[in-house]
Amino acid sequence: MAGHKIPYPKHVWSPAGGWYAQPSNWKANTAVLGAVVFGIAAAAFKLSADNEVRTKFPEEGRFFPSRYWSKQIVEHEKEKKAGSA
Template structure:
């Protein structure tokens, strides 16, 4: 199932993926850094989106984005009347 033993390959061939059987010694830290970067970007986009979200037509029932949207965090009394 392993595909056989590793065979000799030409050392002068360059590939952007690193060539045959690459396994960088720091792959775990590279993966952690990339994951942290993805989380940071996701958090910043989420925060910006929640701050700018505004619904001009109020939903007839509660929706998930009401938990984090700035419009509903302020708890305006007229919105409470409309939703209930």
């Protein structure tokens, strides 16, 4: 039994919206914030991948996720493939 909302002071301001806040545009705000977070994460990922330096390369045939985006590993594997062929 949920009951009715309890009375609360109307003069109180809160950055989170106060009691029972449900802004009408919360879905749009959430989508915009999600896009911003995704953009920042993608930029950080790209910067990290571009600056990644390897001193030891992954073993042949072993699963290694950065094998797909690290320029240094991709070039190393191309050179290795061209040298063995």
